Amino acid sequence: MIHLIGATLIVFASTATGLLLAKRYRDRPREIRQWRSALQSIEAEIVYGRIPVDQMAEDLALQMPLPLSKFFHTLHDQMSGEHLPLQTAWSRSIERYWPETALKRPEKEIMVQFGTTLGTEDAENQRKHIQLALAHLEREEQEARQSQKANEKMIRSLGFLAGILIVLLFL
Numbered sequence: 001m002i003h004l005i006g007a008t009l010i011v012f013a014s015t016a017t018g019l020l021l022a023k024r025y026r027d028r029p030r031e032i033r034q035w036r037s038a039l040q041s042i043e044a045e046i047v048y049g050r051i052p053v054d055q056m057a058e059d060l061a062l063q064m065p066l067p068l069s070k071f072f073h074t075l076h077d078q079m080s081g082e083h084l085p086l087q088t089a090w091s092r093s094i095e096r097y098w099p100e101t102a103l104k105r106p107e108k109e110i111m112v113q114f115g116t117t118l119g120t121e122d123a124e125n126q127r128k129h130i131q132l133a134l135a136h137l138e139r140e141e142q143e144a145r146q147s148q149k150a151n152e153k154m155i156r157s158l159g160f161l162a163g164i165l166i167v168l169l170f171l
Contacts, residue, residue, distance in 0.1 A: 007170075011163035018159015025144075025152040027102035032141040034068045035103075035111065036134055043130045046123050053086055053119055054079040071097040090115030110136045 038060055045056045054076055061072035071093050078089035091112060098108055114133040117126070 007167040010166050010170075011160065014163030014166065015156075015160045018156045018162070021159065022152045022155040024102040025148040025155065028104070029141050029144040029148060031068065031101055031103050032107060032137055032144055034064060035107070036137050036141070038064055038068060038072070039114075039130050039134055039137070042118075043127055046126050046130070067097065067100045070100065086119045087116055090118060106140050107137065110140070 041060060041063070042056065045051055045059075049056070051059075057072045057076035057079065061069050061076055063069075064072060074096055075089055075093040078084045078092055079086065082089070084092070094108065094112055094115065110133055114129060117129045119126075121129070
């Protein structure tokens with residue numbers, strides 16, 4: 001009886017691990033789409049709204065779903081509360097926010113690079129930087145979807161099969 005409970009726990013734990021790893025493949029394209037949506041909102045505010053960036057960050061923190069809303073909340077806090085310059089606040093917010101996401105290094109590099117240009121140029125040049133970041137994110141989203149399609153189901157299955165293998169090795 002104890003062996004059956006132990007075997008069940010091992011299979012359950014390895015299956016859960018596989019599901020958690022597969023979730024990262026599923027979440028990555030969605031989170032990239034959220035960033036693209038946020039950049040489009042930033043573009044609209046820069047070109048048409050002309051509101052201060054800390055106010056824009058606060059608005060986006062309320063509009064965007066988790067985990068992206070945490071980034072904009074942190075950005076707003078650092079700009080308003082700590083009175084950091086935009087580029088410093090952006091960079092620090094990325095560093096704090098990134099571990100909570102399913103996003104990878106290429107997306108981080110795109111967003112860090114974008115943050116270095118944010119607020120440094122006129123509206124038209126800023127719009128060009130946003131369009132460039134959007135194009136890069138679109139490419140990463142396509143790659144993420146392909147990766148999801150190729151790996152998500154396999155990772156889930158490997159989690160379960162690894163548990164079965166461990167149980168069989170202990171028998």
